[in-house]
Amino acid sequence: MTKTGSIRSDALADVELARAVAELAGRLLVELQGSGLYEGAALGQVGDRAANAVIMEALRANRPEDAILSEEEKDSPSRLSARRVWVVDPLDGTREYGERRADWAVHVALAIDGEPALGAVALPGVPLTLCSATPPAASEPPKRLRMVVSRTRPAAEALSVAKALDAELLPMGSAGAKAMAVVRGEADIYLHTGGQYEWDNCAPAAVALAAGLHVSRVDGSPLRYNNRDPYLPDLLICPKRLAERVLGLVAAAEKA
Numbered sequence: 001m002t003k004t005g006s007i008r009s010d011a012l013a014d015v016e017l018a019r020a021v022a023e024l025a026g027r028l029l030v031e032l033q034g035s036g037l038y039e040g041a042a043l044g045q046v047g048d049r050a051a052n053a054v055i056m057e058a059l060r061a062n063r064p065e066d067a068i069l070s071e072e073e074k075d076s077p078s079r080l081s082a083r084r085v086w087v088v089d090p091l092d093g094t095r096e097y098g099e100r101r102a103d104w105a106v107h108v109a110l111a112i113d114g115e116p117a118l119g120a121v122a123l124p125g126v127p128l129t130l131c132s133a134t135p136p137a138a139s140e141p142p143k144r145l146r147m148v149v150s151r152t153r154p155a156a157e158a159l160s161v162a163k164a165l166d167a168e169l170l171p172m173g174s175a176g177a178k179a180m181a182v183v184r185g186e187a188d189i190y191l192h193t194g195g196q197y198e199w200d201n202c203a204p205a206a207v208a209l210a211a212g213l214h215v216s217r218v219d220g221s222p223l224r225y226n227n228r229d230p231y232l233p234d235l236l237i238c239p240k241r242l243a244e245r246v247l248g249l250v251a252a253a254e255k256a
Helices: 014-035 040-062 077-081 094-098 156-165 175-183 198-210 240-255
Strands: 067-070 084-092 105-112 115-123 128-131 146-150 168-172 189-192 214-216 235-238
Touching (some): 014 040, 014 115, 040 067, 040 084, 040 094, 040 105, 067 077, 067 198, 084 094, 084 175, 084 198, 105 175, 115 198, 128 175, 128 198, 146 156, 146 175, 156 189, 168 175, 175 198, 198 235, 235 240
Parallel strands (some): 067 084, 146 168, 146 189
Antiparallel strands (some): 105 115, 189 235
């Protein structure tokens, strides 16, 4: 299996480290898929643990003074006093990974003073990694808007907004895959109101912000990280030209 020794250098900038660690975990997850040792839910569970172990080792080796918030680690209140907190989802889209689909991701982000300062989202099933240092250029707007939604439980508010905009629905798995579809110009709106945690959206938010997109809660307020309770239930990622209209439609849908 993939080793972490190649990612041990004080010379690596934070964003380079985020990308390298996300890609390292992604390679391990692809190797595990190809091993044939596990299938389905068991593959997802083993993948989660293995990717988390690799990421934690790499971050602790390279940034021992920083705090870490990971979905797969026991949380520590000591992170609340830290200015720099790595926010990690070792395997976003565990179901899709176990089903051997492409719409799963690895999230590695750094929040500084609560803001999503930088991040990387690896899409090993594509394969592709996007990071806040080199986001893709904006694409031309399509004739008909496209909205990514959960492939298993699309939120009522998202469906309502999509109907009002006459937007095409694009069902997709992980939060990272959906957010990166907007960053890549494959979709126009990612609206989520069904509940998430900080590790679900910190890295995607950092990459989307670097790409010049609108990123906020569905009430228009900014996403803030390293909270005592990491539950961060909603977000909107879209081009800035669409933000005001979409936020207004969300508010109307919530009142209906």
